[in-house]
Amino acid sequence: MDAASGRTLALPEDASAHGHRIDALLATNHRLEGLLALVVLGWLALAVWRFHKARRAAADGGTRRSRTLVLALALVTFGVVDGTLFVRSLGYVDEVLWNFEVPVKHPDTVRLEVNARQWTWEARYAGEDGRFGTADDVVTWSDVRVPVGVPVWVQLSSTDVVHGLALPNFRVKLDAVPGRVNQTWFQAAREGTWEVACYQHCGTSHYKMRGTLTVMAPEAYRAWLREASRQATRAYDAADSAAHWGWAWKEAP
Amino acid sequence: MKALLSTDHKVVARAYLWAGLGFLGVGGLMAMLIRWQWGWPGRPVPGLGWALPESGGALTPPAYTGLFTMHGLVMVFFAITPLLIGALGHFVIPLAVGARGMAFPRLSAWSFRVFAAGGALVLVSFGVRLGTASAGWTSYPPLSAAHVFTPGVGQTLVMVGVVCAAVSSFLGAVNFVVTVVRCRAPGMGWGRLPLTVWGLFFTSVLNLLFVPVVAVATGLVLMDRVVGTRFFMAGAAVTGGGGDPLLYQHLFWMFGHPEVYILILPAWGMVGDFVAFFSRKRAHGYRGTVVAMGAVTGLSGLVYAHHLFTSGMAPMMGRAFMTLTLIISLPAMVMFLNWLMTVWRGSVRLTVPMVAALGTMVVFGLGGLSGLALGAVATDIPLHGTMWVVGHFHLTMAAASFLAVFAGLYFWFPKMFGRHLHTGLAMGHVVSSAVLFVAVFGGQLMAGYAGQLRRLYDPYQYTFLKHLLSLNQWTSVAAFALGSAQLLFVVNLVWTLRRGRVAEANPWQVGTLEWTCAPSPPPEDNYAEVPEVLRGPHELSQPEVYERLGRDWIGQAEALPEESKASTPEAQPALGGAG
Numbered sequence: 001m002d003a004a005s006g007r008t009l010a011l012p013e014d015a016s017a018h019g020h021r022i023d024a025l026l027a028t029n030h031r032l033e034g035l036l037a038l039v040v041l042g043w044l045a046l047a048v049w050r051f052h053k054a055r056r057a058a059a060d061g062g063t064r065r066s067r068t069l070v071l072a073l074a075l076v077t078f079g080v081v082d083g084t085l086f087v088r089s090l091g092y093v094d095e096v097l098w099n100f101e102v103p104v105k106h107p108d109t110v111r112l113e114v115n116a117r118q119w120t121w122e123a124r125y126a127g128e129d130g131r132f133g134t135a136d137d138v139v140t141w142s143d144v145r146v147p148v149g150v151p152v153w154v155q156l157s158s159t160d161v162v163h164g165l166a167l168p169n170f171r172v173k174l175d176a177v178p179g180r181v182n183q184t185w186f187q188a189a190r191e192g193t194w195e196v197a198c199y200q201h202c203g204t205s206h207y208k209m210r211g212t213l214t215v216m217a218p219e220a221y222r223a224w225l226r227e228a229s230r231q232a233t234r235a236y237d238a239a240d241s242a243a244h245w246g247w248a249w250k251e252a253p
Numbered sequence: 254m255k256a257l258l259s260t261d262h263k264v265v266a267r268a269y270l271w272a273g274l275g276f277l278g279v280g281g282l283m284a285m286l287i288r289w290q291w292g293w294p295g296r297p298v299p300g301l302g303w304a305l306p307e308s309g310g311a312l313t314p315p316a317y318t319g320l321f322t323m324h325g326l327v328m329v330f331f332a333i334t335p336l337l338i339g340a341l342g343h344f345v346i347p348l349a350v351g352a353r354g355m356a357f358p359r360l361s362a363w364s365f366r367v368f369a370a371g372g373a374l375v376l377v378s379f380g381v382r383l384g385t386a387s388a389g390w391t392s393y394p395p396l397s398a399a400h401v402f403t404p405g406v407g408q409t410l411v412m413v414g415v416v417c418a419a420v421s422s423f424l425g426a427v428n429f430v431v432t433v434v435r436c437r438a439p440g441m442g443w444g445r446l447p448l449t450v451w452g453l454f455f456t457s458v459l460n461l462l463f464v465p466v467v468a469v470a471t472g473l474v475l476m477d478r479v480v481g482t483r484f485f486m487a488g489a490a491v492t493g494g495g496g497d498p499l500l501y502q503h504l505f506w507m508f509g510h511p512e513v514y515i516l517i518l519p520a521w522g523m524v525g526d527f528v529a530f531f532s533r534k535r536a537h538g539y540r541g542t543v544v545a546m547g548a549v550t551g552l553s554g555l556v557y558a559h560h561l562f563t564s565g566m567a568p569m570m571g572r573a574f575m576t577l578t579l580i581i582s583l584p585a586m587v588m589f590l591n592w593l594m595t596v597w598r599g600s601v602r603l604t605v606p607m608v609a610a611l612g613t614m615v616v617f618g619l620g621g622l623s624g625l626a627l628g629a630v631a632t633d634i635p636l637h638g639t640m641w642v643v644g645h646f647h648l649t650m651a652a653a654s655f656l657a658v659f660a661g662l663y664f665w666f667p668k669m670f671g672r673h674l675h676t677g678l679a680m681g682h683v684v685s686s687a688v689l690f691v692a693v694f695g696g697q698l699m700a701g702y703a704g705q706l707r708r709l710y711d712p713y714q715y716t717f718l719k720h721l722l723s724l725n726q727w728t729s730v731a732a733f734a735l736g737s738a739q740l741l742f743v744v745n746l747v748w749t750l751r752r753g754r755v756a757e758a759n760p761w762q763v764g765t766l767e768w769t770c771a772p773s774p775p776p777e778d779n780y781a782e783v784p785e786v787l788r789g790p791h792e793l794s795q796p797e798v799y800e801r802l803g804r805d806w807i808g809q810a811e812a813l814p815e816e817s818k819a820s821t822p823e824a825q826p827a828l829g830g831a832g
Contacts, residue, residue, distance in 0.1 A: 009699055012717050025629075026632050026635065043593055044615070048601055051599050056600065057532060057599045058794070061534075062537040067538045070537070070538060070590040082582055086629060089632060093568065093571065093631060156565075157488075161393075161394075164638055166638065168635070173563045173634050174565060175564045175565055178489070180499070182564075201389040206318075207708075
C-alpha cells in the first residue's frame, strides 16, 4: 500500500469554494445511513438469534399496534434521513448549483466555452475583446486555466458523442451533449493543478479523456490570457472551419 | 428442442432456467475479466491467449468496452430477467394460483422462442468481425447509433437481441397478468395470493407498461444506425438538422428505472413469503407489504429522471424528480420493516431458502441505503457516474436478485425436479455468495466514494485515482472468490440431477397450493382436481390447526376436520392472510 491509500475512504480533495457543503451533507448522510444499517441489520441478527427454533411462533400477522409501529418507524426514519438530505440538497441547488445569479452578477466572472470531442476537452476563452467567435479567441486542448476566487461560468457542448465533464475536486459534473449547450459554474478556492475527467462512456479511448485544470493567481491568469490571445490572433486561420466550433455566449441559462 | 415446442409452463420454465443459468455464467465470466483489468490493468489474463492472440491475452481497450457493455446487457436482459421472471415466474404463478397452466400456453412458448432468438444473436455477436456491442449497456446515441463511433455489425446484432428480449418480456407479462387476474382457483382471493405472486404480478404490470418504451427507443436507435434516420443524432454526426440525443436518455431511463423494480419485485415477494414460511408465522402486515409493493410499482415510472440530474435538465425538473425519488424510499422501508417484524416472534428455521432470503434482506438493505445519496441532486453530483453507483445498483439489482433467484431455486427445486439439492453445498453456496457480494460491492462503493469513475479501462490514468489500485485488487480477489463459489452450485446441480435424494411431498411444510395439492414434479395439467382455496398462504402456527392436525401448517385448500369443530370453543382463525 502506498502512502496515499489512507485516503481510500475519503472524497477527492475539495478545492472549490462551495463543495464543502456537499461534502458535509454527504458526511451527515453517511452517518445516518450507517446508523440505520447498524440498527436494522443488528435487529435482524438479534431476531434470528433470539427466535431461532423458538418453541412457539406468534399466530398472527401483526396487531394493529405492531402495524402502526412499522408505519411510524418508517415515517420517522424517512423524515429524518430523507428529510435532511432533501432540505440541504435543495439549499445547495437553490443557492449554488442552479443559481446563475452569482456568475451573472460578479464583475470578474470568467466565461468559458468547453467543447468535448473524442477524446479531448477543447476550451475557448473570449480573449482580449471579450467576445466569443472572434480572431483573438484563445483555444486550448485538455488544458483548462482559471483564476482563483472568481466564478467560472462554463458552457458545454459536444461535437460527436455524449461526454461527461467531471471536475472531481470541484464537485462539478455535467453532460456534454451534441446539439445543445449545457451550463454550470464553479469557483476555485485555491491555486493548484487538478484533473478533468470524462464520466460518460464515449468510445474506446474514453479512459484517456483526461485534461488538467490549472487554477492560477488572478494576475498570472490575466497575463497568460493576454499572451495567448495575442498569439491566437497571429495564428488565426479563417479557413480552418474545425477550429470555429464556438458559439455566441448564451447570457441567461 | 422439446423446450421450443412445449406449451407446458413447467417445461418453458425449465428452458428459461437453463438458458438463464448459461447466460449468468457468461455474464459472470465477463465480470471476472473486468475485475482482472481493474486489479491488474493491461496484464495478460491467464488462459485468454487463444481469444486475444494479438495482445497475448491482455485486454485491449476495444475488448474491454465490449466486455463491460455485454456484461451489463447479458445480466439484465438474459440472466436475471429470465431466471426471476422467465423461470421462477413461469413455474410458480400457475401452480401458486391454482391454475392448470398459463392463460395463453402458446404465448409462453413464443416468449421463450423469441428470447432464445435474442440470446442466439447476442452469442453470435461475439464472433463477428470488430466484435460485439461496445456502447455501454445504456447504449446512449450518438455513440451507439452511428457506425463512425461503433463500427461493425456486433452493435446492431446485440440491439436486435435486446428488442427480442423486450418482446419476450412483454409476451410473458401479458400472460402473467391475465393468468393472475383470470385463472385463480375458486376461493383464491387477492388477499390469499402468496407474496411471490404479488411480486411477479407487479413486475408484469411494469413490464407491460415500460418494456415497450425500451423496445421503441432501441428500435429508433437501430433505425438511426441502419436506415439513416436521425432521431437521436446531432453534432458532427449529421449535416443539417438532426434529432436530440437527450430524447433517448429520457426514453431509456423511463424504462431503465422501472427495470430495477422489474428485477427486484419478484425478489421482494419471495423474501416476504420465505421469512413467513421459515419463521413459521403469517407475514407481518401482509396487506401493508402488498400496498407498499404496489406503491413502488406506481411510483417507479415517476422517478426515472434522477439518472439525468447531470444531463443539464431544467432545475424545476431536477427538484421534482428529487422529491419523487426520495418518496419512493418510504414504501420500501415499510416493506423491509414488515419482513423484520415477521421474523420477530417467529420460530426461525435456517433452511437454505431462508438463509438466502435473509441474505437478500441484508444486501438489499445496504443497496437501498447507498442509493439515498444518489436520489438528491447535491449529493448525486460527486457520486454520479462513479463506482459508487455501480456498487449501489449491484447490491440491489445483482446481489439481491441473485440471492433471491437462488432462494427461489433452492425452495422450488424439489417441485421442479422431484429431487432435493444437497443442503450443505447449498448452504455453503448461499452464505459465501452473500458475504462475498458485500465484500465486492462494498469495495466498489468505497472506490466510487473516493472518486473512481465507472467504465474506465485503466482508472490509474488519473493521478487522483492511483491510490485506489490496492483497493481494487482486493475487491477483484473477492470477486474471483465469489465466482469460484458458484462452482458449489454447479457441482450440487450436476450431482443432484444424477443421484439426488428424492424429495418428499412437502419438504418445507408449508400450505401453498403447489406443495399441498400437486405431486413433485407436477403433471402436465398441474392439479388432478382444481383446488378450492380456503385460506391465506401463510397459515402457520395456528393454535387450532395444531390442536386438530398436530402440525403447525395447513394447506391453503385443506379443510379442517369437521368433527373436532364442536370441541373447540374459541373462534376460528380469520381466513385470508390479511394482517
